[in-house]
Amino acid sequence: MNKVITIPKNSRKTLVWKKLQSQDLILEENSRLLLVLILTKGDKLSHNIKIDLKGDKSSIDVIGFIKGKRGDQFNFTTETLYNGKSSHGHIIIKGIQYDHSSTNYQGLIKVNALSKFADAYMAHHTILLSDDASASTLPSMEILNDEVKAGHAASVGQVDDESMYYLQSRGLNQEEAKELLVKGFFGEVLDKISDKPIQKEVREELNI
């Protein structure tokens, strides 16, 4: 049984997790939750995060940063259930896999037949920095209502060749260029967190 956290009606809350955990999050009417995941240590267990957008106009933003080293494994699923009306749920996970680390992520967005005006989005973008790193992603959607805005995206690749070349032509060595691009990869999403102390915390944990 997962632990349950309820975000009460009309309230605002921010959670920062430095480790994956299985948790049920219930959002009541007009509540807002920002969940920041800073994952630098993986375990071999599976974790499930269940998000119940129970109340009308509830909103959740999940911003996840994964930096996997050595044999880190990040195995987790998120389930976002749209039960209320006019709810908002955006999940963005960005991961960099070094060494033989891996991420296995499955994200389900489920909009039931009565949940009108749902705004759902999920993205998982991964950069693989070694031959033994791997990623598997399954962003899935089950939509039972047509008044919806739903989308998802996923990508897996390396640091962009052209950018690497450009930075090296400006005098950085390969390692430095790579680290700069990693910083930019995370930076894109980091800017979405307006809370300065949390931004600082993310930068420190990720060393960027």
Next chain:
Amino acid sequence: MPTRNKVKNIAHYQLGFKVPEKYVYKAKRGLNESIVEQISRQKNEPAWMREFRLKAFEIYKNKPLPTWGGDLSRINFDDIYYYIKPSQKKERTWKDVPDEIKETFDRIGVPEAEKKYLAGVGAQYESEMIYHNLKESLKKEGVIFLDMDTALKECPEIVRKNFGTIIPPHDNKFAALNSAVWSGGSFIYIPKGVHVELPLQAYFRINAERMGQFERTLIIADEDSSLHYIEGCTAPNYSTDSLHAAVVEIIVKKGARVQYTTVQNWSRNVYNLVTKRAIAEEDASMFWLDCNVGSKLTMKYPAIYLVGPRAKGEILSIALAGNKGQYQDTGGKIIHVAPDTTSTIHSKSISINGGRTSYRGLLKVRPGAKRAKSRVVCDALMLDPKSRSDTYPLTEVDEKDVAISHEATVTKISEEQLLYLKSRGLNEQDASSMIVNGFLAPIVKEFPMEYVVELNRLVELEMEGSIG
């Protein structure tokens, strides 16, 4: 502009007629070892094929039904006819085909199509190909286009070498079933360097009630050849269920190109459970163009294994679930094995009137598949609150030197676009049809002309009576 009939449940399926059954041989209902043997004996097959069937039947009995996808629990496997032989032999001219069978294909338009724009045609009725013909000029070039039963006898070596190598019987329960009771289907061999300019077509028709059709197709395109194969299928409307479990294996050799187009328009009582897989060797390219508008439940995921450097795979898929209880569970699978391979999957689905569409796909990159590039795009349109759309795209990447991306959207018809068209004088229904046809256009334009017209019309009919 289409007529203004307010047809709620689409009873317009114009291919739902049936003709009286006049069969040469009809196996008893249900399936057991003795029926599998009878099928093999009726066809006068070599011993190796009989053993292949019996082994596959054992595998079928022991495999469980899949626990995902559509509801297969209501299929009564004992209530199905696994083999019906409609006539004594295969004909090469339409006038020799038995009357009621010919009448069926006339109504569908197959003989006319052959005259006008095809290089060869196979027509399958129940379990057998009753008509098969190939242009003389192609025969002279060494092109082989036969029904599978004849190919087994006339090209034993090449068939035996390749049959079941891409989809072995233990692949899944329905591949095992097909391997045990397969009948009909096409065998195509295109020799090196030969380009078949006009399409080869096969048409599959079920007529009897409670029929199971299990065609088996094997296509081998030798180096630097090219082929376009089109397959169409329809059946009469019955209140009992029918089963269609086909297996299609395709080998695209170095530098060759194969396009396989399917227009699936089974009636609403057919369970359509198909396994289709191709392998593309060095510099080869494989293109699945898949359109699913009929059937009660379709589970079909055409697959391409890119096993040679620079191989290319493309899957374009349209799914339309226009009726309550109809479920199109379709998608595509692409596996990058060799380096420098590229792939695209573009899927468009529409659900309306309580129908359900799911995109189920796999994009896998094996270690060593360096510089693999892939793009998967799935767009779904939901046209009313009663319908359902799902997306389950799995991406597994075990190679770092790649560029893989996926995106999907689910929406309804844009209010802005509707408003614009209405302000130009169209009523809501016509505006919606136009937008939906526009949504499908990028994929529909890849189909041969006749199908494009048919598809557009189908979409318009599905939309009648369901807006507002």
